[in-house]
Amino acid sequence: MTAPGSVGIVTPKTMRFDAPLALASGASFASYELLYETYGELNAARSNAVLVCHALNASHHVAGSYEGEEKSLGWWDNMVGPGKPVDTNRFFVIGVNNPGSCFGSTGPMSIDPASGRRYGSRFPVVTVEDWVNVQARLADRLGIERFAAVMGGSLGGMQALSWALQYPQRIAHCVAIATTPKLTAQNIAFNDVARTAIQNDPDFHGGDFYEYGVKPRRGLGVARMIGHITYLSGADMAEKFGRMLRHQDYGYSFGIEFEVESYLRYQGDKFADYFDANTYLLITRALDYFDPARACGGDLVQALARAEAKFFLASFTTDWRFAPARSREIVEALIANHRDVTYAEVDAPHGHDAFLMDDPRYHRAVAAYFDRIAREVRA
Amino acid sequence: MTAPGSVGIVTPKTMRFDAPLALASGASFASYELLYETYGELNAARSNAVLVCHALNASHHVAGSYEGEEKSLGWWDNMVGPGKPVDTNRFFVIGVNNPGSCFGSTGPMSIDPASGRRYGSRFPVVTVEDWVNVQARLADRLGIERFAAVMGGSLGGMQALSWALQYPQRIAHCVAIATTPKLTAQNIAFNDVARTAIQNDPDFHGGDFYEYGVKPRRGLGVARMIGHITYLSGADMAEKFGRMLRHQDYGYSFGIEFEVESYLRYQGDKFADYFDANTYLLITRALDYFDPARACGGDLVQALARAEAKFFLASFTTDWRFAPARSREIVEALIANHRDVTYAEVDAPHGHDAFLMDDPRYHRAVAAYFDRIAREVRA
Numbered sequence: 022m023t024a025p026g027s028v029g030i031v032t033p034k035t036m037r038f039d040a041p042l043a044l045a046s047g048a049s050f051a052s053y054e055l056l057y058e059t060y061g062e063l064n065a066a067r068s069n070a071v072l073v074c075h076a077l078n079a080s081h082h083v084a085g086s087y088e089g090e091e092k093s094l095g096w097w098d099n100m101v102g103p104g105k106p107v108d109t110n111r112f113f114v115i116g117v118n119n120p121g122s123c124f125g126s127t128g129p130m131s132i133d134p135a136s137g138r139r140y141g142s143r144f145p146v147v148t149v150e151d152w153v154n155v156q157a158r159l160a161d162r163l164g165i166e167r168f169a170a171v172m173g174g175s176l177g178g179m180q181a182l183s184w185a186l187q188y189p190q191r192i193a194h195c196v197a198i199a200t201t202p203k204l205t206a207q208n209i210a211f212n213d214v215a216r217t218a219i220q221n222d223p224d225f226h227g228g229d230f231y232e233y234g235v236k237p238r239r240g241l242g243v244a245r246m247i248g249h250i251t252y253l254s255g256a257d258m259a260e261k262f263g264r265m266l267r268h269q270d271y272g273y274s275f276g277i278e279f280e281v282e283s284y285l286r287y288q289g290d291k292f293a294d295y296f297d298a299n300t301y302l303l304i305t306r307a308l309d310y311f312d313p314a315r316a317c318g319g320d321l322v323q324a325l326a327r328a329e330a331k332f333f334l335a336s337f338t339t340d341w342r343f344a345p346a347r348s349r350e351i352v353e354a355l356i357a358n359h360r361d362v363t364y365a366e367v368d369a370p371h372g373h374d375a376f377l378m379d380d381p382r383y384h385r386a387v388a389a390y391f392d393r394i395a396r397e398v399r400a
Numbered sequence: 401m402t403a404p405g406s407v408g409i410v411t412p413k414t415m416r417f418d419a420p421l422a423l424a425s426g427a428s429f430a431s432y433e434l435l436y437e438t439y440g441e442l443n444a445a446r447s448n449a450v451l452v453c454h455a456l457n458a459s460h461h462v463a464g465s466y467e468g469e470e471k472s473l474g475w476w477d478n479m480v481g482p483g484k485p486v487d488t489n490r491f492f493v494i495g496v497n498n499p500g501s502c503f504g505s506t507g508p509m510s511i512d513p514a515s516g517r518r519y520g521s522r523f524p525v526v527t528v529e530d531w532v533n534v535q536a537r538l539a540d541r542l543g544i545e546r547f548a549a550v551m552g553g554s555l556g557g558m559q560a561l562s563w564a565l566q567y568p569q570r571i572a573h574c575v576a577i578a579t580t581p582k583l584t585a586q587n588i589a590f591n592d593v594a595r596t597a598i599q600n601d602p603d604f605h606g607g608d609f610y611e612y613g614v615k616p617r618r619g620l621g622v623a624r625m626i627g628h629i630t631y632l633s634g635a636d637m638a639e640k641f642g643r644m645l646r647h648q649d650y651g652y653s654f655g656i657e658f659e660v661e662s663y664l665r666y667q668g669d670k671f672a673d674y675f676d677a678n679t680y681l682l683i684t685r686a687l688d689y690f691d692p693a694r695a696c697g698g699d700l701v702q703a704l705a706r707a708e709a710k711f712f713l714a715s716f717t718t719d720w721r722f723a724p725a726r727s728r729e730i731v732e733a734l735i736a737n738h739r740d741v742t743y744a745e746v747d748a749p750h751g752h753d754a755f756l757m758d759d760p761r762y763h764r765a766v767a768a769y770f771d772r773i774a775r776e777v778r779a
Contacts, residue, residue, distance in 0.1 A: 045650075045652070046650075046652035047652070048652075145652075146652040146653065146654075203643065204643070205634060205637070205638055205643075206634075206637035206638050206640070206641040206642055206643065206658070206660040207629060207632075207634040207637045207638070209643070209658050209660050209661065210625075210629050210637065210660050210661070210664055211629060213625070213658075213660070213661040213664060213665075214622060214625045214626055214629070214664065216654060217621070217622055217625065217665065217668075218597055218622050220654070221601070221618040221619070221621075221622065222600070223602055239600040240600070242596070242600075243593060243596055243597050243600065243622065246589075246592070246593045246596065247593055247626065250586060250589050250590060250593070253586075255584060255585075255586040258584070258585035258586045258589065259584050259585050259586070261585070262585040263585055264582060264583070264584075264585065264588070264691065271424075271425075271689055273424070273425035273426070273427075273524075273525040274525065275525075275595060275599070275681050275685060278688070279585075279588050279592075279688065281585040281588050281589050281592070282588065282589070282592040285589055285592060285593065286592075286596065289596070302654050306654060309657070309658065310650055312643065
């Protein structure tokens with residue numbers, strides 16, 4: 022039915038929640054909808070479920086494709102599928118779109134039932150902790166008491182970490198890749214420049230641009246260009262683009278002269294086509310706020326003491342956004358707590374984006390770890 | 401007359417050039433004016449002149465202060481003055497504002513004599529090589545056949561290097577600090593995002609905003625925020641700001657929450673007050689284009705073969721914009737050419753901006769090198 026290695030054609034599902042949900046900010050959702058997808062089969066013991074958490078510009082669509090849409094491959098299809106590192110022949114894998122995102126779950130573009138208008142600027146600020154609470158409710162409804170693993174990369178890795186702290190008994194393994202226990206000043210600075218570019222765009226209208234029939238495309242484009250630079254390594258950009266020109270010689274203009282400019286502007290434009298500006302603000306703010314050690318006066322060892330899961334962490338040598346040292350902080354704090362932790366520091370050229378790439382050493386490490394999880398599930 | 405260590409009160413001078421100047425782009429200036437300052441006295445042999453070249457947001461105002469303007473200290477006052485590393489008791493130091501800049505020399509805000517309107521978008525694209533030609537004409541008019549040294553940091557260092565290649569017999573020493581033989585793809589990418597932010601601002605009007613009585617302040621602010629992040633080291637930002645909040649707790653907003661956001665937005669605003677958007681485009685483009693090895697098929701050794709000067713280079717360990725490895729490329733290419741080269745790699749926390757700081761080890765190295773130059777001048 023499915024091609025080898027692919028989960029094949031998939032269809033997202035919608036689940037509606039009518040019980041109010043309190044958020045970290047003090048605001049609350051009266052009701053909300055979640056889009057999610059599942060791959061593989063939940064076993065009779067309901068013990069083989071793996072939750073995959075998404076990062077900034079991804080969604081519930083982790084693996085497979087949509088009927089009739091050739092270019093609709095899931096964002097982590099190289100990781101999740103039959104015979105893949107997260108093997109859907111053994112695991113029941115769930116991808117869920119977080120509220121605030123722009124891919125189908127309740128977000129700034131949704132109609133606020135209280136006003137009958139799109140949320141826009143009135144959508145509440147959400148945190149990693151809020152998302153984990155939302156995901157836990159979805160698990161309740163799906164009848165999953167405890168996940169074999171919660172996994173994610175970057176912001177997704179923060180959610181996996183937060184699961185281990187918010188619901189220590191509901192997660193057997195935490196798989197956190199290319200992540201950090203908190204953003205640095207430089208990380209926050211890049212986010213803030215991106216947000217400023219969006220807020221500056223006259224088409225943003227304070228977040229209520231939907232009502233004007235416009236979209237802050239230029240601001241979103243600049244935000245994406247900045248983000249994109251931080252996702253790639255300098256060496257990777259040098260290798261891919263170097264100083265290659267679009268034309269034979271310098272044109273002495275402020276248009277596109279270098280290939281890297283063409284690439285970045287194209288990425289910015291493409292992003293502006295499909296992404297929502299309010300979502301960009303919301304998700305970068307959730308990144309800024311994540312700091313589980315904050316409640317413990319900055320002491321990460323103390324913060325992680327409540328975790329009961331076993332941990333797998335991976336980082337990538339050329340990732341300067343969330344450098345290996347940031348993963349090592351987590352590893353060291355876990356070791357100080359005598360937790361079971363596996364750590365892979367992968368020599369890879371692709372910077373932060375390496376976590377999405379099909380790197381054999383990286384994937385072998387993840388596959389080996391999920392083999393171990395599968396043995397525990399069977400046991 | 402002057403306080404110890406300071407050149408004291410200074411006054412800029414203007415020089416007008418009426419002979420046409422051909423530019424790298426094929427365009428030309430029919431005439432132009434330069435603002436410049438001088439400190440110290442030219443000796444009888446006219447052999448003690450030092451030219452200081454400025455980087456992106458600096459000018460001819462290198463040292464001293466303006467009468468009645470308390471906060472008008474020159475941008476490299478810690479480097480240039482009596483008893484300072486570049487000792488004005490021994491050297492005749494010249495600072496000159498490059499055309500295209502916005503501090504008094506002919507630039508986009510100037511009136512184009514051909515049209516009677518401000519140049520705006522019609523100001524020609526200028527290169528490092530063009531600036532060096534302009535500076536050489538100024539030297540001619542000042543009766544300086546040969547500089548004891550041409551020096552600069554960052555983009556200023558590129559001009560010093562280019563002097564050694566364009567006028568090999570007119571420069572005894574090239575002092576190039578925190579510089580690079582060419583921008584990387586990542587460097588160009590950051591410049592392009594900054595330019596895009598400016599070009600996107602509706603108040604930019606394609607570069608002719610002067611005629612509309614507006615200024616693309618928001619675009620300039622974002623450009624400066626991006627630039628500023630690249631001038632500082634991650635460690636320095638962590639030290640200065642960390643995750644410090646403006647208020648006691650998270651405000652769950654997209655306003656200013658973290659101190660680093662407040663700092664960056666303030667820097668952006670301040671920059672938008674005094675800087676010109678067209679100048680930002682022009683100067684970042686000059687940075688992009690600089691690549692003296694390009695004419696030699698990328699072979700820097702071959703490109704530097706024509707240099708006859710002696711060289712001093714310095715770089716800073718935490719500079720990730722123009723990292724020490726970039727200076728080392730130049731040093732190695734000079735050594736391959738059997739040139740006399742001194743290189744200091746300074747362990748400093750301040751990133752790219754370290755070249756402007758009053759770092760004792762850095763300043764001692766520059767002072768020692770200028771002692772040597774002074775001995776040669778006397779000999």
